[in-house]
Amino acid sequence: MAKSAIPTNGLGHLRAAQYEYDERETMRAWEKFLINNRVLPEGACPVRTEILQSWSRSSSSGIDAQANEAPMPYRSEAISRLKHANRDLREAARGAFSQIGKLLEGSDAMLILTDGNGVIIETIGDERTLDDGREIHLEIGGVWGEDAIGTNGIGTALRTGCPIFVHASEHFCAGIKCWTCAGAPIRDPFDQSVIGVVDLSGPTEIFRRHNTALVAAAASEIQRVLGERQQQERARLLEAFIESGPARGERDGVVLLDRYGRVVYNRNMPKATQNAGAFAMGQRLVDPSRVRSEAEIAAALPCFLEPRGVSFLRLDGEVRGTALIISGDGPSTRRAERAAPARKLPVEIVGDCPKLAAAIDLARRAAEAGASVLVQGETGVGKELFARLVHAEARKAAPFVALNCGAISRDLIGAELFGHVAGAFTGAVREGKPGKFELADKGVLCLDEIGEMPQDMQPYLLRVLEQRAVWRIGDSRRRPVDVQLVALTNRDLLAEVEQGRFRRDLYYRLGTVTIHVPPLRERGDDILTLAEHFSLEFSERQNRPLLHFPDEVRELMRAYGWPGNVRELRNLIERLYLLVRGRDVSLEDLPPEMRAAGQGGAAAKARPEDGARSLEDLEEEAIRNTIRAEKGNLSRVAATLGISRPTLYRKMRLYDIRRVYE
Template identity: 55%
Template structure:
């Protein structure tokens, strides 16, 4: 590879006019433009493996750079290649019409919000070719200079490291910021891309990408495009469900002589099996068993089958004896029905584990992808499927969703929803009634007791799950009796001598630190060790990063559906503040806010003016600095401004270290920089 690149010109092109190279915090990593450029230069100059190992660049980017260099990508390249003429672009749109239709609503909504922001949203197909663009007009025009426009080809193997191509390679959301791009002409851009997967088989069929000049970078850009990709996938799933129904209706209309004893298989226009029943064993247990292991395979290619004979000729040998019907919708070939002669015995269908199905459904109800949350869910699922673990302790702040984890224990059991699930909030019971609620009482056992007697929650939960919420509120004098029931698995009602066996799995939850309660003498040590055989800490929302955006989208869609209205659209500024807020009330507080905004917002758009004052001001941030260095200046704002400048200067502009030294979160520091007009390039 030639090395006649003018590096000074490249550095100038990367930094926007009036700005110098910068250091900023990117997804918990320090991005330093000068060091990144130096690592890129070393790669192009053939640096040793030792130098490469010490590279400051993220592993995702470093690996991509090496693929590009070994693949012969021209590092001096200024633009992506452009597909052919108008006819080819129109044909491309036709081939991706389902994807474009699924993205239409999201792109229309987001596109209006991006005007004036310096950002553009693009949609690429599974081959990395752009098929739609929306956003800020000026940025769209700038994008044409590098062929970031419809018809541009943005895979890694033709234009190097970038948000679209690298997301296709990695198969997950990624961002590529400024100097992290491989090709020189693209280093003046920042981008975040997220793959769009086919809901039917999970293969990647496109990429959503947010691009613009480096100033548009925000830590949650990746979460935004991931949320947009999920919206498109939901729309695709709805389209596929509707088409499946229409194809079944088309078959019923076109095949009046079909008998219920016949074997039937229906494929869509992509050759994917969308329905099957009563298939012969050689087909069901032979060919399809091997076929299902390769989800990207297609049984038959319908797009080139102009005649029935052409369609039949493409079928595998095992299908040559079946009868084939073309299925047309709106005059187009959209599928085929394959009818097999009746079989003597029903085909063998693999058994479905109802417990696993229920567990997956319950797991899906816990929204979030942060590592801490997924780890907690994994532990809960394993406990639910193990008959050896009879108790589980769930610790977490108020509002984090501990009750959802308690439900996992029930859903994963063999009895499932038929087994009882009894919940008791220990913080809502008077001291006098604790024993009666837990263990029940005999007729007339005490003043106010019912004449018939009453079973306690242990008896009611027999054979299922007992959830004791806020167990830290349980009085000390009741705790020994609870321990005895857990040890002996026998309960005796108050005022009765009869011992009643109980088979109960206990889920205890608390918003207290029970270990501290034990040390303080407010909770029995032996009971603590008995109920904490396995313990789970549900992380607070402030520790879950981009889960805030996922939950916001989840509640937005759910509440909109319930209220029969369109989902709200949040401005980028509103999202910035929502991401930076501390959320002392956790998921419950976020859900209540979304419900309130659905009632009070005007025009379906949520901006800063619609958010509560505590979110605008950043109140409730446990990481807010307790004090600031004395400066001798007149106002608190002046003191704060000066303190930030001093710390940034001391840390050479490194925002991650400056935030830690000031005792604030990175989003809070970003907000303060904007508030006081402190430009990150001039510290």
């Protein structure tokens, strides 16, 4: 057989010199290897080193070199259990397999997915090749580890942890030498362990130089999808702990384990135990397959651990993690049970409607856990108050630093967030400057209008959040930071993700806990409570008697839709203290749009019916009303709405709003 030029194994080796494959010489080397049971001297063998090493391992494992099929221990119900056990990996591979599978029709090739033991869990491709594969158990349930069937693309990729192709007579077993295959390992994005393989197999005629690159790209895509899903699940586990986990003391440590028994979250551990290193991220504390109850988990933990509480965490009705509460190193300072009377809020958030109370409770729990928080809500609902609440609950002795992402040019936002060294860019402060992350160390960093974060800056923000360290612009020095991040947005950030304007991984990293602040129109009697609260504020400020709101005014205030939310209500009360001469507020003292709502002419516009109006509709109306009220002064409009002028200009273009109202 003529020699053919084929690359050495691994995607990284594609840039190396081509390897000359000779079928006859390779077969002869294999036969000599079986006789001598040893690797021939380097330079005397035409076979690649990695293949020779694999042959040696195969021989040492007692593999039958004349075998013509892989073991097939899985049948019927066992295959169903196999698929269920690997459902996460199979679902993560669905997109890549669907896309590549369409290209393989009529190609004589098949694409294979295996678990970490080399057991096939999915196949797709040319029907004729799939049929041929069944004859050698290259099908779901077949075991293709190197210790089961010798040198092959699946087993050798698993064994070496590198992409590799195995062509024709390079296979160890005689019965599969008519096949060519290229395999690439799939690594767990969290701890980088090898959890599976993507393999492209077929008759020797399908060999192409790019086969290894193809499976390596597919493995990379599967890892990306797995990473996103794992990040989502870790965030949901933390939410589940915050919402229903066991109570803990302020000095107690918290450890969350995922379904594999690995540490995915830890807090306060240096204070809780001298063995804090045992709780490093990714460390496996228990083997979930060997425990069935919370008591068994407690018993299986390392001997130096005496958890005060162990609680399963359920997602969608299924146990997906475990929370451990590790007793602190001093006298117990356990918090009161949740049924205890509510404490006075350290931040003035007025109102007691159920939706607001739920948001406050979630913010408090997020503060306890030290989790990143995403606060969503319409313009004017008071999102920053929740950032202040998180700070006051857990880190009030440390800094509270705020930054409006929409108020800074894209050229400067990196320097503002991460800082810079001297001379890092034109206009940089001569002695360098710390960024907001460093200034907020041990405290809370509030990023308002996070949806305005430039896309090219989002990966750097994600890196800081994941590594808990910052690198100043122009500097390679790593500066550790301990910052609880609270991000605010009035956008539908998930829609921004779906439209490609915001990174999905950053979205889930920011939203470990997501708080939805209800709009004022959904808060019922809170409208009147807030009106009286603001009335008291301006009464004291201006040394005037409290305003009186007659029943017809109160009814109209409840009926109005408040597109500007709490900020609009506060501005109204301030305006009334300037305009009303006595104490009684009349309908004529109210803005025209409110009176129109009372008459029914604009009620449908001001207040949504059955949730029919979108957030964008309400935002547009709030901007139009504020421009009209401020007589076209856009500086005052931006200040009233609590947004930057660039953001206001962008929204005006979006909604086709004229600059000045006549």
